[in-house]
Amino acid sequence: MDRIIVVGTGFSGSILARRIAEECGRRVEVIEKRSHIGGNMYDEYDRHGILVQRYGPHFLNTNKYWIIEYLSGYADLYPHDAHLLSFIDGEYVQLPFNFRTLQQLVGAKRSERLLEKLRTRFAGRDRVPVFELVDSGDADISEYGTLLFEKAYRTYTAKQWGLQPEEIDRSVLERVPMAMSFDARYLNKDFQYLPKKGYAGIFRRLLSHENITVTLNTDALAHIRFDDENNMITYDGEAVELLVFTGNIDELFGLKYGRLPYRSLDIRYTYENVRSILPEEIVSYPQAPGYTRSTEYKKLTYGLDQDIPVSMIATEYPLEYDPSDERAIIPYYPVLTEASRRMYSKYVEEAERYGNIVLCGRLAEFRYYNMDVCIEHAFEKFKDISYRLNRAK
Numbered sequence: 001m002d003r004i005i006v007v008g009t010g011f012s013g014s015i016l017a018r019r020i021a022e023e024c025g026r027r028v029e030v031i032e033k034r035s036h037i038g039g040n041m042y043d044e045y046d047r048h049g050i051l052v053q054r055y056g057p058h059f060l061n062t063n064k065y066w067i068i069e070y071l072s073g074y075a076d077l078y079p080h081d082a083h084l085l086s087f088i089d090g091e092y093v094q095l096p097f098n099f100r101t102l103q104q105l106v107g108a109k110r111s112e113r114l115l116e117k118l119r120t121r122f123a124g125r126d127r128v129p130v131f132e133l134v135d136s137g138d139a140d141i142s143e144y145g146t147l148l149f150e151k152a153y154r155t156y157t158a159k160q161w162g163l164q165p166e167e168i169d170r171s172v173l174e175r176v177p178m179a180m181s182f183d184a185r186y187l188n189k190d191f192q193y194l195p196k197k198g199y200a201g202i203f204r205r206l207l208s209h210e211n212i213t214v215t216l217n218t219d220a221l222a223h224i225r226f227d228d229e230n231n232m233i234t235y236d237g238e239a240v241e242l243l244v245f246t247g248n249i250d251e252l253f254g255l256k257y258g259r260l261p262y263r264s265l266d267i268r269y270t271y272e273n274v275r276s277i278l279p280e281e282i283v284s285y286p287q288a289p290g291y292t293r294s295t296e297y298k299k300l301t302y303g304l305d306q307d308i309p310v311s312m313i314a315t316e317y318p319l320e321y322d323p324s325d326e327r328a329i330i331p332y333y334p335v336l337t338e339a340s341r342r343m344y345s346k347y348v349e350e351a352e353r354y355g356n357i358v359l360c361g362r363l364a365e366f367r368y369y370n371m372d373v374c375i376e377h378a379f380e381k382f383k384d385i386s387y388r389l390n391r392a393k
């Protein structure tokens with residue numbers, strides 16, 4: 001009984017497969033249901049030579065330099081600060097909302113008093129969630145927070161999540177901040193990078209090891225069976241020593257407690273014979289019907305190798321994850337509500353009964369993980385795995 005199965009080739013599955021293969025010297029079978037590796041980080045060059053991230057734009061950003069060093073072992077990274085605009089009331093304003101946005105939205109004259117108040121009230125704070133402005137208790141700050149909330153936030157959230165802000169877990173709402181400065185970088189982490197030749201190469205290198213075999217186009221669930229009587233897991237009828245699962249946990253257990261809710265994205269591409277389409281690499285459209293944002297991928301690598309007379313934008317139309325709807329078959333964002341958290345706990349209890357399932361990643365753990373957290377978390381999980389495998393020797 002020595003089969004080690006890793007389901008999924010996103011960061012969670014690929015990192016764990018590599019470390020088990022390299023550091024524990026064990027053979028690892030990696031199963032991926034899509035036709036490519038990399039999960040939602042997958043990118044590829046289109047027919048014009050534009051590097052397109054097929055599942056939405058990803059910016060590597062972290063305060064932990066060891067993560068940059070680790071990934072540098074698998075890719076050539078270059079510094080890149082993400083810049084976004086939001087199109088509100090017919091005008092482009094910077095995202096995150098910052099002091100410049102405030103001046104644009106309320107006018108320079110009115111902004112003077114408000115800026116002073118914000119500086120005093122939130123002294124020492126780099127970024128403050130918009131809902132904290134609303135709840136601040138100061139009439140002026142709260143009025144501005146409410147303006148942001150109503151003009152940008154409520155509509156964007158309703159499209160993105162299919163819910164009103166009041167129905168969504170607070171941790172999700174906290175992710176939309178206002179910068180307490182003129183800082184126009186979308187993210188405020190210390191180290192912000194992109195891989196020069198894209199993310200896919202990172203996964204190819206991670207998974208290229210003599211102890212690793214990768215099988216694509218294969219749904220692991222068609223091969224995994226639970227033997228409740230003997231508390232055993234089998235893959236194609238053979239006992240599994242360790243199952244590292246990074247897919248949807250509810251699907252692993254046949255949806256027995258119900259389907260966990262996810263949001264999906266229908267991403268539509270528009271090409272134009274021009275060098276540039278958008279005023280910035282990403283523009284969000286809180287007030288537009290149906291879609292949330294557009295990315296002009298050429299601008300993410302502009303100046304490196306993409307100076308071509310064609311450009312393209314990828315526009316995201318959020319919709320409910322539904323494996324029976326072609327447009328919505330990829331689970332992108334877990335929808336965190338009290339009910340979904342409760343359902344998730346039941347699945348975790350189910351997994352714990354077996355003792356040899358390691359749940360890792362944003363689907364299996366039903367959490368929104370940024371890449372850096374996802375990587376760090378996979379490292380943590382590896383500590384337990386290596387202890388277990390060494391003990392079994």
Ligand SMILES: Cc1cc2nc3c(=O)[nH]c(=O)nc-3n(C[C@H](O)[C@H](O)[C@H](O)COP(=O)(O)OP(=O)(O)OC[C@H]3O[C@@H](n4cnc5c(N)ncnc54)[C@H](O)[C@@H]3O)c2cc1C
Pocket residue numbers: 007008009010011012013031032033034037038039040041055056057058059060061218219220221246247248332333360361362363369370371372374
């Ligand atoms: C639109 C979007 C934008 C993002 N932008 C950023 C960003 O700018 N910066 C950042 O740090 N993070 C960003 N993230 C988060 C980042 O994508 C995740 O941290 C990371 O992709 C998580 O990797 P994972 O391995 O946990 O999951 P995934 O990448 O989803 O990998 C899971 C894999 O398991 C496979 N799988 C599932 N079920 C099965 C099965 N039954 N059989 C076989 N294979 C299966 C899937 O096909 C998939 O390949 C973004 C996420 C989204 C959705």
